[in-house]
Amino acid sequence: xxxxxTYTGRAVPLRRSNVDTxxxxxxxxxxxxxxxxxxxxxxxxxxxDPDFVLNQPQYEGAGVLVAGPDFGTGSSREHAVWALQQYGxxxxxxxxxxxxxxNNSTKMGLLPVVLTGEQVDDLxxxxxxxxxxxxxxxxxxxxVRWDGVTAAFEIDGYTRWRLMEGLxxxxxxxxxxxxxxxxxxxxxxxxxTTV
Amino acid sequence: xxxxxxxxxxxxxxxxxAEGEPDLLxxxxxxxxxxxxxxxxxxxxxxxxxxxxxxxxxxxxxHNVPTTDLLKPIADPVSRTQVETLRKNCSDFGVRLxxxxxxxxxxxxxxxxxxxxxxxxxxxxxxxSHTSTHGAFGALAFGIGTSEVEHVLATQTLPQxxxxxxxxxxxxxxxxxxxxxxxxxxxxxxxGTGGGQGHIIEYRGEAIRSLSMEGRMTVCNMSxxxxxxxxxxxxxxxxxxxxxxxxxxxxxxxWDRAVEYWTSLRTDDDAVFDKEVVIDAAELxxxxxxxxxxxxxxxxxxxxxxPASFDDPVKRQSAERALEYMGLTAGTPLRDIAVDTVFVxxxxxxxxxxxxxxxxxxxxxxxxxxxxxxxxxxxxxxKKQAEDEGLDEVISASGAEWREAGCSMCLAMNPDKLTPGExxxxxxxxxxxxxxxxGGRTHLVSPAVAAATAVTxxxxxxxxx
Numbered sequence: 001x002x003x004x005x006t007y008t009g010r011a012v013p014l015r016r017s018n019v020d021t022x023x024x025x026x027x028x029x030x031x032x033x034x035x036x037x038x039x040x041x042x043x044x045x046x047x048x049d050p051d052f053v054l055n056q057p058q059y060e061g062a063g064v065l066v067a068g069p070d071f072g073t074g075s076s077r078e079h080a081v082w083a084l085q086q087y088g089x090x091x092x093x094x095x096x097x098x099x100x101x102x103n104n105s106t107k108m109g110l111l112p113v114v115l116t117g118e119q120v121d122d123l124x125x126x127x128x129x130x131x132x133x134x135x136x137x138x139x140x141x142x143x144v145r146w147d148g149v150t151a152a153f154e155i156d157g158y159t160r161w162r163l164m165e166g167l168x169x170x171x172x173x174x175x176x177x178x179x180x181x182x183x184x185x186x187x188x189x190x191x192x193t194t195v
Numbered sequence: 196x197x198x199x200x201x202x203x204x205x206x207x208x209x210x211x212x213a214e215g216e217p218d219l220l221x222x223x224x225x226x227x228x229x230x231x232x233x234x235x236x237x238x239x240x241x242x243x244x245x246x247x248x249x250x251x252x253x254x255x256x257x258h259n260v261p262t263t264d265l266l267k268p269i270a271d272p273v274s275r276t277q278v279e280t281l282r283k284n285c286s287d288f289g290v291r292l293x294x295x296x297x298x299x300x301x302x303x304x305x306x307x308x309x310x311x312x313x314x315x316x317x318x319x320x321x322x323x324s325h326t327s328t329h330g331a332f333g334a335l336a337f338g339i340g341t342s343e344v345e346h347v348l349a350t351q352t353l354p355q356x357x358x359x360x361x362x363x364x365x366x367x368x369x370x371x372x373x374x375x376x377x378x379x380x381x382x383x384x385x386x387g388t389g390g391g392q393g394h395i396i397e398y399r400g401e402a403i404r405s406l407s408m409e410g411r412m413t414v415c416n417m418s419x420x421x422x423x424x425x426x427x428x429x430x431x432x433x434x435x436x437x438x439x440x441x442x443x444x445x446x447x448x449x450w451d452r453a454v455e456y457w458t459s460l461r462t463d464d465d466a467v468f469d470k471e472v473v474i475d476a477a478e479l480x481x482x483x484x485x486x487x488x489x490x491x492x493x494x495x496x497x498x499x500x501x502p503a504s505f506d507d508p509v510k511r512q513s514a515e516r517a518l519e520y521m522g523l524t525a526g527t528p529l530r531d532i533a534v535d536t537v538f539v540x541x542x543x544x545x546x547x548x549x550x551x552x553x554x555x556x557x558x559x560x561x562x563x564x565x566x567x568x569x570x571x572x573x574x575x576x577x578k579k580q581a582e583d584e585g586l587d588e589v590i591s592a593s594g595a596e597w598r599e600a601g602c603s604m605c606l607a608m609n610p611d612k613l614t615p616g617e618x619x620x621x622x623x624x625x626x627x628x629x630x631x632x633x634g635g636r637t638h639l640v641s642p643a644v645a646a647a648t649a650v651t652x653x654x655x656x657x658x659x660x
Binding site: 028073075081103108157174177180194195 | 210211221237242244258314322342346389444512627
């Protein structure tokens with residue numbers, strides 16, 4: 001996973017709530033068995049509309065997506081995170097995220113940032129007025145800065161550390177392989193097995 | 196202070212707890228399907244890792260499988276490759292697989308309970324958000340992404356930050372004609388699609404206690420649609436009766452030990468939930484959705500809402516967009532909405548009781564002219580049981596199509612899909628834009644409402660017939 005410390009760049013305002021993962025990447029794209037090529041599927045149904053925000057040239061190359069509440073609800077498909085990253089997003093800002101989407105994001109190094117509805121609205125309005133506006137997302141100091149505004153956000157210390165170091169969870173867990181083996185000796189013997 | 200059911204199950208699975216770190220949680224059962232696993236198995240290969248506990252892992256083919264012509268190869272080459280990749284991965288890593296055509300094949304959330312693998316007090320995960328279904332047994336069950344699938348395959352654990360707890364108490368008895376599906380749709384409309392976020396919901400109260408296991412699974416299944424991490428119901432006699440004699444359920448002395456343990460899995464009287472919601476069952480009626488998220492639902496007796504009636508600007512905007520997508524006009528009675536297709540099936544409502552409800556309504560009746568109705572059992576075992584009971588004959592005689600098992604039109608990854616602008620009444624779980632096919636319009640309903648709707652061609656409850 002790519003480490004994340006600070007990102008400075010432009011943003012895309014996505015003025016929609018309940019952007020479920022079926023919209024982020026429709027099911028037809030989920031048939032792939034590789035991890036690449038999902039950028040083409042990102043919001044593919046919505047991108048058919050020439051007015052859709054991602055089709056507007058002034059937002060090309062932006063690395064921050066700023067969306068309404070309940071972003072990434074629904075299906076557990078991690079393909080949604082892959083699609084956002086492969087399209088070029090490093091950060092998604094929203095007032096509330098679907099739990100699984102948020103988890104998947106932090107496993108892959110896409111930073112989900114929760115700001116209040118008012119802050120998100122302010123950021124979207126300013127970006128709409130000036131699409132060249134630079135936003136800084138500073139994970140080290142847990143804050144987002146734009147246009148003289150500084151907005152603090154919360155993230156647990158462990159996830160922040162893992163993102164900043166770009167560490168893979170499996171490697172970290174395997175340091176505790178002995179504890180797992182020990183735990184297994186205490187499991188109820190009648191718990192089911194699939195064999 | 197006492198503990199909630201969720202806390203008891205969670206605590207019993209903590210492998211390691213350290214200040215400032217997530218807990219390491221042991222996983223008792225890992226369910227795998229073809230869509231969210233290929234990249235995880237690839238990850239294991241690249242790192243030279245193995246599946247730590249193939250004996251706690253089971254796979255099935257469900258999302259992509261066609262529901263006709265099972266013996267022919269899958270026509271869509273991309274779907275076929277995905278299914279073949281699962282077969283190779285299961286063979287290479289020693290994981291039990293129920294492939295297409297196998298008598299044990301079915302939707303991942305139908306086969307776990309059917310085999311007796313889903314048991315009270317266990318932790319269950321799957322790369323699928325509807326894993327919450329298994330919470331109906333008092334298991335802690337939640338959906339995960341592909342990175343976590345790989346993590347569980349490699350370590351049989353997951354790092355977790357303990358979720359908060361939420362009680363949804365449904366007092367009183369459900370009125371006649373009101374089903375588990377109506378109940379969960381009403382709960383989601385009440386608390387919203389983000390209302391359960393970060394929480395494990397425990398469903399409690401008389402109305403929940405009186406549900407069958409099938410009904411409980413329908414309720415827990417849609418916990419994710421309320422934003423919750425998981426849904427749970429304390430195990431009781433109904434649970435034990437369902438489990439007894441199933442292939443992987445304990446037997447003999449183990450059964451007694453298991454029941455003793457399972458009986459302890461209830462929320463202590465002095466336990467405190469982080470959030471509580473109380474619902475009066477007597478107020479509930481058949482419930483349907485009108486919009487494009489599962490929180491946009493109303494009693495069937497209602498009318499399509501006017502977006503201007505929402506005070507919250509976010510909800511207003513969402514409703515405006517939903518009406519435009521759904522092709523609906525504010526003020527239209529929901530009972531006047533005509534549908535083209537009726538879909539019965541999915542991990543929400545593809546079980547035997549659902550098919551019985553559908554056959555009960557269709558018996559002696561015909562599907563309306565111009566309406567296509569698909570009935571897709573949740574598993575091959577459910578299909579066989581339905582056929583043994585003669586339900587397939589009733590369903591076919593009405594003009595509905597009786598299909599093979601799979602996820603089918605719930606998410607349209609197989610050939611069963613809506614065409615642009617086509618409208619469905621569906622017993623599945625998501626009315627998202629394009630969920631059942633690009634441009635398709637979905638109304639979520641119970642199996643009984645689905646069957647009655649098929650008969651009239653408009654959203655209808657059996658009592659209206």
